[in-house]
Amino acid sequence: MFTNYEAAVDWIHSRLKFGVKPGLKRMEWLLEKFHHPEQKLQVIHVAGTNGKGSTVAYMRHILQEAGYKVGTFTSPYIETFNERISINGEPISANDMLKLVNEIKPFVDKIEETELGGPTEFEIITTMMYVYFGKYNKPDFLLLETGLGGRLDSTNIIEKPILSLITNVGYDHMNILGDTIEEIAAEKAGIIKDSVPVFTTAENRAALQVITEVANTKNAPIHRYADEMKILDHQSFEDGEKFSIQTSHRTYEDLFISMMGEHQTKNALLAVAAMDYLIQTGIAHITEQQIRKGLKHTMWKGRFEKVLTNPEVIIDGAHNIEGIESLVKTLERHYNNREIHFLVSVLEDKDYAAMISKLASVATSMHFTTFDFPRATPSYKLYSVCSIENKTFHDDWQDILLELLNSYENNDNSLIIIVGSLYFISLVRGYLLN
Template identity: 55%
Template sequence: MMETYNQALNWIRNRLRFGIKPGLERMAWMLEQLGNPHDEIKAIHVAGTNGKGSTVCYLRNILQQAGNNVGTFTSPYIETFNERISVNGRPICDEEMAELVNTIKPVVEGLEETDLGEATEFEVITIMAFYYFGKMNKQDFVIFETGLGGRLDSTNVVQPILTIITNIGFDHMHILGETVEEITEEKAGIIKPGIPLISAVEQKEAREILTERTNEKQSPFYLLEKEFHITSYETLETGEKFSMETPAASFHDLRITMMGYHQVKNASLAVMAAVYLKNHGGAAIEERHIQEGLVVAKWIGRFEKVSEHPTIIIDGAHNFQGIESLVSTLRLHYEDKNIHVIFSCLKDKDAKDMIEKLQEVAASITFTSFDFPRAYEAKDLHEMAQGDNTSAEEDWYTALREGKEKLKTEKDLLMVTGSLYFISEVRKAFV
């Protein structure tokens, strides 16, 4: 029996020692012991290499503006562990977290007595989310974000009313595959018979695979720039403005405050999802709900300005595709700035390519590290870099202090980026 929140949290985190074990057998067994709570949820399932969190955020806010209560299951967290399971954007409370652990702990321990093996940390958290939204606190809609891939991801036991695949990029290749085709097959594993898919994948190979899989499962398929389109786009000082066409409606001058064209694509996915849910999912969504939901949507740790004077931005660009989007956004909004970068990432990322991309816009780059088992040491990242504008500082707090000292004029900007776990630590210095 866990009497305190900290005891419950320590028990969950202790599951990290079991690593990553893709597969659904353990999930199915535990859910059956708990009365299959996942079958009682009106779920939307979101996969993709990047943009899942932002897409979830946009859609949640649209649904909320229309008067719905919306649960979300996302990862990783930025501020508090509890935010992984949230209601209307608010993390569940410590008491609920402890209650959940006490409920599922006997089932998790019972699993260890079977030949299926031990439950991982992510499986435990996923089970908690299913039980919470299926039994303890039912919502009008619950949006589930995959943790890794799709086909064998712990969330893939859910039977959703709608699926979304944001994009396809090269990440977690040691598990998902080395090619676009292999990675797409894993993401496509969330497609269920007859359940619509909305996607913004761009690669020809990925589009072909998703088309094949949706045809096989007789699932409607809405693809960006085919079934729905972004018809205009404009960069604003405070974000982005765009218009779009869907099969059922047109939308003009939609505004978002999250910066970058990649965020326009994420927002368009949420709009297309909202249109579908209005017509087929029982959600009374009007155009004003879409407009208002997009404007108020904020996703911490994603191109987040944490200081105005001087300008300091943090962004969890944790893989090459994320760095590409970050560099594009910096060029769109801050082309006239001297951009000083602080960077740290995990050892399972393609750090060299990420560094080369950052150097296209960086006046200087400082490599650093943080307290995480898989984090690169600063000196190892520094060895991958070219040029005289680079340095290494193992202690991120010292790197941050020295980075601030470089901001001598209004032309100078500090960009802190890399692993979301790193950004989570750095953000604490500003809030």
Template identity: 50%
Template sequence: MFTSYDQALNWIHSRLRLGVKPGLKRMEWMMERLQHPERRIRAIHVAGTNGKGSTVSYIRSILQEAGYEVGTFTSPYIEQFNERISINGVPISNEEMLDLVNQIKPLADELEQTDLGSPTEFEVITAMSLLYFGYTHLTDFVIYEVGLGGRLDSTNIVHPMVSVITTIGFDHMSILGNTIEEITFEKAGIIKSGIPVITGVQQFEALNVIEKVAKEKKAKVYLYNRDFLIEHDAPVPSIGERFTFCSERNRIENLEISMKGAHQVLNASLAVKVIEYLQTYFSVQIDEGHIRKGLFKMFWLGRFETVCEQPHIIIDGAHNPEGIQELIKTVQSHVKDQEITVMFSALQDKKLDEMIQLLQSIGKKLIFTSFDFPRAVPAEKLFESFPYHHAEMHIDYKQAIEQTIHSMEKNEVLLITGSLYFISEVRQYLKNRA
């Protein structure tokens, strides 16, 4: 038994050494021993390459605005580990986390002695969340964000009210596959028999896979630009974005979000479609005012977030080529006519060549750096691999930030992007600095 939160957290983190072990056998074993908490949860399951966290938060914010209590399971965390298991956006307490670990650790130890082997860090955390939402603190809804892929992800143990697939892009290719079709097949693995799926996927080859899997599972598909769409979307200075949501059931004009970028409009529209489905088929009591307020109030840390006005510093967890493309569009819409210095760090399993080629096109200066994480690419390797004339290298990202800040002019922006783990560290450093 652990007696402190720090001991419990260290035990969880120690399981990172086990890496990723796709499959549901260990989860099924633990759920059986825990008397199936996953069956007691009214779940919404969200998969996709980009936009999962924002979509989860939009759904949560609307439901919360309507007076419902909503649990969320998300990853990675930005400010504190406990936020991975939250209620109405508030992380569970250290005491609750300690209690959950003390219930799960004996199971993990026992499981280690079987042929299935030890559960991974993510499997342990997922089991903790299911135990919490299934028995410790029942809520009206729980929104589960997939960790990796979908078909073999530990969250796929849930049987949701509705499934969501946000977008499809190239990420985690060593595990999910090298083609859009292979990656989509893994994401579409969250589709359950008779449970509808709402998706913002737009590639023809990806849609074919989703519709094929859904047909096999007799699951209805709601497609973006067919069953619901966006009209009149445009950036709004000093606010975010404004758009009109349209479906065969609703037309909601001039919705506003404080998050910036066309991709956030898509994420918000997915959330509105989820709410529309819950209204229609589960009689969930939500009106248009709840949708408007919920969308506008939602804020997701580390997504085109201005962490300092003077000097102007923006952080964004764009961790794959598709995310970088959306980041550049957002920069062009919201910080045009300003000079950009880009600071970048990423993990080794990313498509670095595509990401850096895109980033170097928008920055007057490109700074490669690194951070203390097992899979982080060393700054020296980035600098040697991508010797652009306007590129620099700083091994210590904190020194890089300080030097850049002191040389910035009024019309300049420091844009820090890359791995979400990197953004989490940077945000904490800048918060403490302020």
């Protein structure tokens, strides 16, 4: 038994040594011991390469505006470990976390003695989440983000969600999900269940074909971006994006989001289409006004988030090529007349050469660093693949960050963008805000 929260969380993190073990057998074994709490929940399941967290955030704010109690399961965390399991945006308490760990650990010890072996960190957190929401603090809706892929992801133990959402499909986690876009799409499409509607903003034709085929074999009605749901009249403003949305039922005109970027309009589209489905089927009562307010009030930490104004500093957890492309488009759309100085740290399993090349196309200067994390790329490696002349590398991220802040203070034309791994972004965000 653990007597304090810190020891409990240390034990969860100690499970990292088990790595990633795709498959649902251990989840089935563990949840059976708790009489399948996941079966008691109304779930909207979200998979995709990018945009899962933002889509969940939009849906949460809309449902909260409509007076619902909303559970969320997201990863990774940005401020506190507990935020992965939240109700109405409030992370689970340290005390509840401690109780859950003590409740689950005896079963973890038992399963380790079987041929199934020890559960991973993510499997343990997922089990805790299902037990918490299914047994102790039941929400009206649970918005559930996959950790990795979909088909064999720990969250995919649910048999009958209300909806399945797939954001986009890109090249990420290829060592686990597959080398081709079709293989990766098949893994994401693994969350599609028999007769459960699926909504997707995936645009890659090969990926979309795979998702459509899986939906058809499972008799799952499919709603696709630019077919059954569309974005109309998109305009960018200094403080966000304005656009209209057409779903298969109706048009929502002149919506506004405070999160910047064309990619965010697609995440908002997916969220609104899902909410529109809940309205049409009578599963939820949501007014157009509640949708408008929910969208406008949505912010998502670490996603194109302005954290300082002098100098102006934006942090963005773009950690794969699709995320970087969205970031560059947003910068071109909103900040094309500014000097842009990047501070970058990326994990080794990413295509960092392509990512850096894309950033360099809009950069005035580029600065590379690393941080204390097992898969963090050494700063000199990032530096070596960068083609622009105005570049530096530093192993101490705090030193180079302070240097950049001092260099560009009181310089209205300069913009500092800190980008890369969400683990890195989380560290920097905490440092700057504290």
